[in-house]
Amino acid sequence: MLKRTSNLARPDEVYNAIVDAHKGLDDEQARAFDARLILLLANHVGDEAVIREALAAAAAPAIDGGNGVV
Amino acid sequence: MSSYTYRTYPYVRPAELDGKSVRRPVVIVGAGMAGPTLALALAEKGVPSVVLDEDDTVSLGSRSICQAKHSLETWDRFGIAGRMTEKGITWTEGEVYLRDKPVYRFNLAPEPGHKFPAFVNLQQYYVEEFLYERCAGEPLVELRHRNKVVAIRPRADGVAVDVETPDGRYTLDADWLVACDGVRSAVRHMLDLPYPGEVFHDRFLIADIRLKGDLPKERRFWFYPPFHPTNSVLLHRQADDVLRVDFQLGRDADPEEEKKPENVDKRLRQMFGPDARWEHEWTSVYTFTCRMMERFVHGRTIFVGDAAHVVSPFGARGGNAAVADADNLAWKLAAVIAGRAPAGLIDSYCSERRAASVENIRHSTRATDFITPKFPASRVFRDATLALARDFPFARSLINSGRLSVPTAHTGSPLDTPDRDNDWAGGPPPGCAAVDAPLGDGWLVDRLGRDFTVLTFGPAAAIPGARSVSVEAEELAQRRYDARPGTTYLIRPDRYVAARWRTFDPQAVQAALDRALGKEPTC
Incomplete structure (x- = not known):
């Protein structure tokens, strides 16, 4: 089961570490960085069912966060 | 038209102008929130002080409005926190909206059994008024209005302070000089000390308005609300039916255009609807900086509050840090002056409060980066967090509209x-x-x-x-x-x-x- 509640002891620290890691990357570099990061984390998670659940959740944004695209 | 009547505090001709000069253990520059708080904290420990204020009234504008629990506990020792709680708006909860939907709610005081709430919203002018009144009844505090510091001369065992008044100049000899004179600190400039930090380019508009009705007591923050779809809005209620509305305007906004009442009214009409009626209290278009001095103690001169460190307003970490500075410094100064502690104790004011300042700046910068993303990937992650927030509780905890001040x-x-x-x-x-x-x-x-x-x-x-x-x-x-x-x-x-x-x-x-x-x- 994909965890829905917070699983991080220091959520702000982790969020900022991820965002800051993208500093200075152009769009293409950022996509490549994210791809490597996702693969690393997916391997760490290890559970295919959980990964597929996360893929579905990411594909269907529940609510538009940004400027326009729903 | 302001709902608040600004009182004028009388100027009294200082005795020094007539040749009666005595050396003072502590001279404080600035009568904002920090200066009088420090003076009263010193007085309760038996140390007299002189507070020099260049004008003769309280803060112009509501400015620092969120008075935190720890500050209220400090002011309670002087007997004025009850007035603040009575006059202000008590709140413990905040709500974050995405577009028109609430996505995250936080409670800063989930458990009862505390004398003071997480926050009381009260305009800075009231806080200063209550502090000034208390100072007037405290024989060990001499609050001198229209006394402007024009020069300081540091010495090995003190500081000579040249002060200008409507009746001419005089010099005060102080064992310790404490600069509580704000972000543009004159004392810091006189000592030619740098104030390094980061400048943020997004502009914000504060509209303090008087609006009667069923107003929310809690803090509200919107990302992309329907009434301001491209940016964020923060809402706080203050005493006297005053609302603080803080619109994020973006980097390209023209401050002069945005300040015009008709343009402010246009934004407010979109927020409150065509039938709402309000009066303007205070309008300000601002950008902000996060800065911190390398050292808060320079010989016998000590910097407190915004004079020493400054943060963005998200998190209520400016005024409350200034009060915490004053409380940290007061007992140390009193112990050193009484000969109960070595002078080196004052250095711990710098190390402890600088650590607090680093933490406040870190929180403030992060909230600012979340609210106003600085580069494309940070916006992508921010918007992804918001997009997941409704269905995934973990994402709600990542939404950062300002992590609110707790004692550092x-x-x-x-x-x-x-x-x-x-x-x-x-x-x-x-x-x-x-x-x-x-x-x-x-x-x-x-x-x-x-x-x-x-x-x-x-x-x-x-x-x-x-x-x-x-x-x-x-x-x-x-x-x-x-x-x-x-x-x-x-x-x-x-x-x-x-x-x-x-x-x-x-x-x-x-x-x-x-x-x-x-x-x-x-x-």
Whole structure:
């Protein structure tokens, strides 16, 4: 089961570490960085069912966060 | 038209102009929130001070409005926090909206049993008015309006301060000069000290308006609301039916255009609807900076509050940090002046409050980066977090609209005695703020503050140089301090824990007290 509640002891620290890691990357570099990061984390998670659940959740944004695209 | 009537405080011709000059232990520059707080905290410890203020009224504009619990506890020692709570708007909860939907709600005080709430919203002019009134009734505080510092001359054992008044100039000789003169500190400029930091480019519009109706008491923050779809909006309620609306405008906004009443009204009409009626109180278009001095202590000159460090407004960390600075410094200055502690104790003001400032700036910068992303990937992650927030609780905890001010820990301060017992499962460790709890007919916080306190869970136990408070039966206090019979805390005058033990050992307590006063450890 994909965890829905917070699983991080220091959520702000982790969020900022991820965002800051993208500093200075152009769009293409950022996509490549994210791809490597996702693969690393997916391997760490290890559970295919959980990964597929996360893929579905990411594909269907529940609510538009940004400027326009729903 | 302001709902607040600005009083003019009288100028009194200083005795120094007629040749009556005495050396002052402490001269404070600036009568904002920090200066009078410091003066009153010094007075309760028997130290007289002179506060120099260049004008003759309180803060123009509501400015720092969110008065945090720890600040209220400090002001309560001077007997003015009750007035603040009565006049202001008490709140503990905040709600974050995405577009028109609430996505995240936080409660800053989930448990009852504290004398003061998480926050009281009260305009800075009221806070200053109450402080000034209290100063007027305090013989050890001399608040001098229309006394402007024009030059300072640092000396080895003090500072000479040249002051300009409507009747001419005079010089004050001070053992210690404390600059509480704000972000544009004249004293800092006179000493030619740098103020390094980061400048943020997004512009914000503060519209303080008077609007009657069923107003929310809680803090509200919107990302992309329908009434301001491209940016964020923050809403706070203040005393006298005044609302603080803070619109994020973006980098390209023209401050002169945005300030025009018709343009502000247009934004407000979109927010409150065509039928709402309001009066303008105060309008300000601002950008902000995060800055911090390298050192807060320069010889006999000490910097406090915005003069020493400044943050963005998200998180209520400006005014409250200034009050915490004042409370941290007051007991140290008093101990040094009384000869109870070596002058080196003052350096710990810098190390402890600089650590607090680093943390405040870190929080403030992060909130700012979340609210106004600086580069494409940070916007992508921010918007992804918001998009997941409705269905995934973990994402809600990542939404950062400002992590609100709580007392900053200074773990590892040389003044603290590290835990010797290893069986603590809770309670505030050394370097953290003491926690309030009901005590008898009152509150624990009522018993802390003027001097060091030995708090014992069990029969009262005393050492010379500290007051004694005993807790026998109060369950909540016992739980909050992870106490068993015999548990003992040494609490500093600024209500921070200096040391704690499972049993009362007078020698250990005495050694911890000496250490907290900056003396060499005696055992």
